[in-house]
Amino acid sequence: MPTSNTTTVHLHTAFKIDEVDPRIFGGFLEHLGRAVYEGVYEPGSVHADDMGCRTDVLEALKRLRFTAMRYPGGNFVSGYHWQDAVGPKEKRPVNRDLAWQSLETNEFGPDEFVTLSERMDWTPMLAVNLGTGTPEEARNWLEYCNIESGSRWANLRIEHGYQKPHNVRLWCLGNEMDGPWQIGHVPAQQYAINAQQTARMMKMCDPNIELVVCGSCAPELPTYLEWDRQILEHCRDDIEYLSLHRYVGNPEGDTPDYLAVTNSIDRQIEATDAVCRAVHHTKKTRKRVHLSFDEWNVWYRARSGEHVDGRGKFAPPLLEEVYNLEDALVAAGFLNSFIRHADSVKIANLAQIVNVIAPILTKGDQMLIQSIFYPIEMYSKRRTGTALQLQVEGPGYVSKQYGEVKTIDASAILNGDELSVFLVNRDVSKPMDVTIKLGNATVTGLVNAEVVYGTDPQAANSYENPNAIVSRAHSDIQICSGSATIQLPPLSVYAGTLKIQR
Ligand code: AHR
Numbered sequence: 001m002p003t004s005n006t007t008t009v010h011l012h013t014a015f016k017i018d019e020v021d022p023r024i025f026g027g028f029l030e031h032l033g034r035a036v037y038e039g040v041y042e043p044g045s046v047h048a049d050d051m052g053c054r055t056d057v058l059e060a061l062k063r064l065r066f067t068a069m070r071y072p073g074g075n076f077v078s079g080y081h082w083q084d085a086v087g088p089k090e091k092r093p094v095n096r097d098l099a100w101q102s103l104e105t106n107e108f109g110p111d112e113f114v115t116l117s118e119r120m121d122w123t124p125m126l127a128v129n130l131g132t133g134t135p136e137e138a139r140n141w142l143e144y145c146n147i148e149s150g151s152r153w154a155n156l157r158i159e160h161g162y163q164k165p166h167n168v169r170l171w172c173l174g175n176e177m178d179g180p181w182q183i184g185h186v187p188a189q190q191y192a193i194n195a196q197q198t199a200r201m202m203k204m205c206d207p208n209i210e211l212v213v214c215g216s217c218a219p220e221l222p223t224y225l226e227w228d229r230q231i232l233e234h235c236r237d238d239i240e241y242l243s244l245h246r247y248v249g250n251p252e253g254d255t256p257d258y259l260a261v262t263n264s265i266d267r268q269i270e271a272t273d274a275v276c277r278a279v280h281h282t283k284k285t286r287k288r289v290h291l292s293f294d295e296w297n298v299w300y301r302a303r304s305g306e307h308v309d310g311r312g313k314f315a316p317p318l319l320e321e322v323y324n325l326e327d328a329l330v331a332a333g334f335l336n337s338f339i340r341h342a343d344s345v346k347i348a349n350l351a352q353i354v355n356v357i358a359p360i361l362t363k364g365d366q367m368l369i370q371s372i373f374y375p376i377e378m379y380s381k382r383r384t385g386t387a388l389q390l391q392v393e394g395p396g397y398v399s400k401q402y403g404e405v406k407t408i409d410a411s412a413i414l415n416g417d418e419l420s421v422f423l424v425n426r427d428v429s430k431p432m433d434v435t436i437k438l439g440n441a442t443v444t445g446l447v448n449a450e451v452v453y454g455t456d457p458q459a460a461n462s463y464e465n466p467n468a469i470v471s472r473a474h475s476d477i478q479i480c481s482g483s484a485t486i487q488l489p490p491l492s493v494y495a496g497t498l499k500i501q502r
Helices: 055-064 075-079 110-120 135-146 152-159 188-205 226-238 255-259 262-282 325-340 373-380
Strands: 006-011 016-019 026-028 068-071 095-097 102-104 123-128 170-173 210-213 241-248 290-298 345-351 360-363 366-369 386-388 391-393 396-399 403-406 408-415 418-425 432-438 442-453 471-473 477-480 483-488 492-501
Touching: 006 408, 006 418, 026 290, 055 110, 055 360, 055 366, 055 373, 068 110, 068 345, 110 123, 110 135, 123 135, 135 152, 135 170, 135 188, 170 188, 188 210, 188 226, 210 226, 226 241, 226 262, 241 262, 241 345, 255 325, 255 396, 262 290, 262 325, 262 403, 290 325, 325 345, 325 373, 325 408, 325 418, 325 442, 325 492, 373 442, 373 471, 373 492, 391 408, 403 408, 408 432, 418 432, 418 442, 418 483, 432 442, 432 492, 442 477, 442 483, 483 492
Parallel strands: 006 432, 026 068, 026 345, 068 123, 123 170, 170 210, 210 241, 241 290, 290 345
Antiparallel strands: 006 391, 016 386, 095 102, 360 366, 386 408, 396 403, 408 418, 418 492, 432 483, 442 471, 442 492, 477 483
């Protein structure tokens, strides 16, 4: 039997969940606060490149290897008209954005975003406006992006200097339409009809696209899951993915409880997937709808008052969360949950990528890497392969809000003869020896591993002390009789790749 500071993770290479879709390592860039302006785009910066983008920010973002990049919102998109943000910059109007009470100059628009995506190797994931926009406006944007030439909107793109179509495959049908705060929020039935009409017009224009319909954006809403059922019953044959969102936090300052939040993320995924499966079976749907977890992060400190009100300014500092060590562990917990649900979650987007609830902050020409950056980097470089089922045998505790959890939260990805394991030690004071045991294979060596850890859950990086929380190479591992035992410090996130032999 395991003692209090030992855990065994049991695996078998035949017990597979599914291929890990690289798009679960997606990001999200919204016209909000200083995400676009002073974030990725700042022509006046010493770091600006030929298109006005900040090379320091882009270099840091490259390390995170984002795949699907959602744009331009968020709440912002529900009042956005794409035509305002294309063509000659001097002719683009300055608009008042009602979602964040800010000024939008449209200096950076969808064409610039697609160009940036190509440079960054991102898969553009565009959200259309189903708040104040129409199905036709959405379909026109698709024509502008994807149709070769010979018709009004395609020709306009060419006129704007983009001869080749952008070929955007992934589109979101609005944003958080179940949220009462959303511009154009309507009851489920009304959104379902609008989303279906939009989907059908868009697919008539380009049948090769994939569509994400808005599911429930928060488990706290009274319509949670019932909204999803109604939407799916109506639109299931017209869309590929159902969205879900989640922001978490630790307002009570209770670290063990906060670190157990992954339980409820697992439950949210499983419950939403259960609705997809139920509709699939009861309505004899042709295809299975998968999940797009297209906003996730820690967000609770900068979530009200001045943090969400732009007061009519251009690029105001909004939602600028400062992330600490415990937030890094929770970010890793989200990723563990996505990997454990690789059969249902096919897309997930960290919200967001710079300045706004982000792993990177800028201040003038300076840039700061926040704690949550490191687990994302550590996981992302090991993301290729098949997620394996795992059984965690070891100590745990009963958390206040989320029930019983194991002290170690884990996930694993198998890629040929390499097994990557991802571990979070939730214990605030005790180290843990974690043994990785394969039923049908032996561990023969360590390829490489990194860890993020610290003693103070609230410790955070700052411009004065930028390296308080960083990742470090980890080699505290014993390989003995075909198993590996990894020594994990308290409050840590570990990602390691092991060589195995079958
Ligand atoms: O990511 C910040 C905001 O959170 C998004 O604009 C919205 O979709 C969500 O409520």
